[in-house]
Amino acid sequence: MAFRVYTAPPPKGCERLFKTVFSAEAKAFIGELYTAFQSDIEELYRRRIKRRVELDTHNQLPDFLSETKAIRENLEWRVDPIPARLRNRKIDCGDVSPSNRLHFKKALNSEANGIQVDFDDGHCPTWTNQILGYSNIIEFVSGSMPGVPTVPQAPVLMLRPRAWNMVEHHVLVNGEKVPGPVVDFAILMYHASAQLYASGSGPFFYLSKLEGYKEARLWRKIFVWAEHKLGMPVGSIKACVLIENILAAFEMEEILYELRTHSLGLNCGIWDYCASIINKFGTRQEFRLPDRSKYVNMQKHFLESYCKLVVDVCHKRGALATGGMNAKMLPAGNSHVREEITQQVCM
Template sequence: MKYKKLTGPPPTINIADPPRHLQEAFRTVFTKDAVEFVMQIVTVFEDRIEELQWKRLSKKLEFYLKGKLPSFPQSIARSDTSWKIRPLPERLRNRHLDLGDVSPANTNQFVQALNADVQGVQVDFDDGHCPTWHNQIVGLYNVYQAVHGELYGIGSIQNLPILMFRPRAWNMLEHNIIINGKTAPGPLIDFGIFMYHNAKILTDLGCGPFFYLSKLESASEAKLWNNIFVWTQQRLQLPVGTIKACVLIENIFAAFEMDEILYELKDHSLGLNCGIWDYTASIICKFGNNPNYIFPDRNKFVNIERQFLKKYMQLVIETCRARGAPATGGMSALLVPSQCSPDRINKVVESKKQEILTGFDGFLVYDVKLVIHINNLWSDLSQSEIKPISGGNVTPDDLLQIPSGGVTLEGLKHNVEVGVLYIYNWLNGNGHFFHKGAVEDSATAEISRLQVWQCIRHQVLINESKTVVSKELLQNIIDEVIQTQRNNLLNIAIDLFIEIVTTKYLPDFITTYLNDHYIFKQIQTYNIVKHKL
């Protein structure tokens, strides 16, 4: 396999100074050799990452300009029924339960997760994480310490749940690092630092390196990750196939290329994962400018019994089973308070039981207090009870069938509340927050802001009152539902939310919009300067 040769002048890098209180952590993870490794991996693959971004835009434009909808490709990966993914190592077999949205920058949460009775921990630099410079340094340092047996409160890494490292997705840049005169790709910074310091230890102990890959849109993007894996393994002298990665199918285009995605990663594949809110949001993002793709109230009318989600889940399970790959379900966002009703817990348990019965090999929960209730499910069920979702072949129309319903005032208020509070928490450096008994992260923020944008864009009528959703109505709702005491940062969050849901041209990702916004950069700079004083 050929890679871009490092010709011409040597790669250059500029890294922002860390806050004073993080200088020791910074020196530990951003060593001279680690930085050199990251520079090389970015230099080798930066052109292909740039090409990826243009291909995404081109595919989206095919619908906007020509009305072209996705379809299943005719490929060898699909027509050849004989191939399977490479067999999984022992630690990845029977991986039933992961804890999700565990930002390693939250040290207490990270330590608690590593001490939980689960098979894996989603070490999250994506949906549940806000990539401030502080959080990046702390997160990478905490992972380093955990793998090297230096993190207070945990034992040896080989006796802990496996680390399922989720780097940032391709839409995210690391503004604190400039390589070859260009802002560095966030995922390669996360991946490169993690691999350089930890891959050899994890390999020797048989417990990694393992990954979740989010927001892929095509098999060509899976191939890019596979090439990065191969290059990295060669560079670090690891056997090919050591790295394993589970791809989150949370994009409508990716749903049409599941076979091809598994095929491109087959030596490094850890199967596929369902991400229902991200997946639904992607349909609005790609096609929502067309009034035929207006989604109804997500809380009332969008659930796994709807055709487009039921068929999507069926396709994930069938594709994985055909290729010998695990199929992983989504994450339960429920929080378990100290005085939680048994009915509330039973509802989650029953939901996860149904996921097992329909063929999922595992799934995620957020709250560690749910673990004891979930772990008994597999032992209580027999293999004969598990009957994968069926219903004939899945067609393109199945995956693009928008559910019926309408927009309710209650649903609109909920979306506004989640969207504003997510931005407010992001500006405070938090990638997720707790709201009305559940955890909210970028997945729920995406679907929330996209539904509000769509309602305003198409002047949708609210079911009960037949009132048109407008910017003025939005402002009235904000004044009603945002009960948190107003401060300057919350007012900024409100302004940013209004801006993003009233813009003519829809940003693909709320995290990209926030990460690249000058206000977020100013806040980061202010916080870094404050900590240096």
């Protein structure tokens, strides 16, 4: 299919970086990927709208799907083995925007097992920040960033594209604005996947705010397409799905099944999970959470049940279950408080 890719001019001061990031070949990769999956992406958005209307107009509640009962009841299938570099992921640095070069370099020099390199919630997706973020990742992966370890020695990069609700207004294919996750994934794969794969360090991704197994299926199709296009074995790409949507919580086994060749397991994201409950059911009296400091914590039944289900599903299918971010900060000097916070984080 023929396509035309348009990118907005680079912001002042980013001209050199822009030419590297959005080379003619990289833009062609974006265009080819988007046109290959445009109808699937449009169907994703239609399905989300339809589901929202059903919830709003019929007072529906989500439930485990009858259509996928056989997948849940089949105890034989498992996700593929976890790559060696990801078998110890006790601590990830979360919400690290790669556009903040100093922050990114500090994370690379940390003792964490991994870094959530975030183009989603921990990042402001201005045109300048997108170019800086892509460029810093490319520089690190290519081995030309000073003052940081090499890729095999640094914490592993967990690349987090934007969620499907985000649009990249500065990139058009055939006059259509391209979804943010498509641009992020395409640029990162085109420029960084070969080096990451060669070092046994990726490409590894976080997938944000999926609303069900059909969205995981779309990502699988995109992964396989990119692997073939870039000459990588199927299953080279691995992804951890953040279960941060109430609808996805009822389709976790199906999500793992769809991504079983590419899966890194599931992750709990309690704040976005609670936000999704407000988004989907906030007009209903019985779903209102009046005091988040009182009701939004892991001691409450609805969050404890959600977390336990994530863990149970992952253990059942041989996948990793990882927790959400702990935002506590260690104060300087006070050793008693530092120890207390450390113990809370490790609980």
